[in-house]
Amino acid sequence: MTVLPSVVAAIGGTPLVELGRISDELELEGRLLAKLDYLNPGFSKKDRAARSIIEQARASGALAEGQTVVELTSGNMGTGLAIVCAVMGHPFVAVMSTGNSEERARMMRALGAEVVLVPQAKGSRRGEVSGEDLALVEEAAQRITTERGAFRADQFALPGNADAHAAGTAPEIWEQSDGQVTAFCDFVGSGGTLGGAARYLLPRGVRVYAVEPDNPAHPIQGGGYAMAHLPQLDGADLAGTVTVSGAEATENARLLAKTEGIFGGYSAGANLAAAVRLLQGAEKGGVVAFLVCDSGLKYLSTDLWE
Ligand SMILES: Cc1ncc(COP(=O)(O)O)c(C=O)c1O
Structure with missing residues (x-):
């Protein structure tokens, strides 16, 4: 047993969970792994x-x-x-x-x-x-x-953003999956998660995909800003971009909650939609990991849970 010096020390080290129920329901070839970053002290990655x-x-x-x-x-x-x-x-x-x-x-x-x-x-x-x-x-x-x-504390410009995911999120996913993950996808805001994860995962042969909204008017809070240049993604050699609609993000956040008991927000739904699409196409038969970026509790006032 360990007593932590403050709640800041409780950040990171989140569980990685197999989404076997969704894989079965959708008859997917391959595995879906969700990193539960909504369990951080501030309920987000x-x-x-x-x-x-x-x-x-x-x-x-x-x-x-x-x-x-x-x-x-x-x-x-x-x-x-x-x-x-x-x-x-x-x-x-x-x-x-x-x-x-x-x-x-x-x-x-x-x-x-x-x-x-x-x-x-x-x-x-x-x-x-x-x-x-x-x-x-x-x-x-x-x-x-x-x-x-x-x-x-400029999340778009400062290296600490991507560094957190290169040193924390990505190595955690790699170790928790015993090095079995073959692809990772993430809905892009600052690009810190994707850029940092790419830095660690690309040299290990993992393909890394951006998730973007299909339309500038979308409900997926935290990203999809269609910015011309994201410094956090500089040097990240992406395998591709998966485009999802607001409706798909919503449906998949609901599926995640109902089927797996994982209560995430819109971007978690966007990531799940993208991961499913990858397993149905380019990453068929592989092991696709994604983040449940934040908690569904942050959306009680929105249309997500109406
Ligand atoms: C809920 C949610 N999802 C996704 C993102 C995008 O993450 P990143 O800024 O690392 O690209 C954010 C960023 O704030 C977020 O709050």
Whole structure:
């Protein structure tokens, strides 16, 4: 038995689960493995990136003791940062689009964060955060960082994001599957998960696929921003991109909950839809792993569970 020094030490080391019931139901050739990253302290995989970015910044001196931290977020990165900042003694300001679900802002506030909500661009719909919405959030985050003399925990630019997955998520998947995984796919937001996982998995012969929405107006919070360049993916030699619709993401999140008892969000559904498609095509007979990126509890106010 071990007593951890803080909840930050409980980030990572999540279970990898065989989805035998879904494989049987869909008569798939091959295996589906789900990494339950919704079991992290902030109920998402982004806890990993938050811890890694803050620890690297403290180690390099880019972040001074007690200095304020600012970051834009769809809610999950902000929750991870709120947890890490609470434990390490940094005030934290989360900048988020009003397009993201309300429970995310509530949770960050509960964890001591100041939450600045940025109205969506004209014509954008609630629950659908576009690249244009994100540009407005970025502008606000830059302004607040300057005003407060803060450290910007920039998930799109800082190497700590991808490093967390190259050093944590991917080696965990590799070891938990006894080196049997043959493909990995992930819905892209910052690209930190995919880029970091690719760095570890590609040299081991694992093919790595991006998951993207089929349409700019989609309900899959946390990514699918159609950005021209994602630095976190630089050098990642992807085997391809799997495109999924919002409806497929929704159906597959529901399937995951009903059939396997795994309560994830939209992007988990998008990843499952992509993994199934891979097993039906390019990766037939293989072992495809993906992340359950966050908890279904974060979507109780949305159409996901109506
Ligand atoms: C629920 C969810 N899924 C997927 C992603 C995308 O992950 P990444 O930023 O590592 O590409 C995020 C990012 O915030 C997220 O919150």
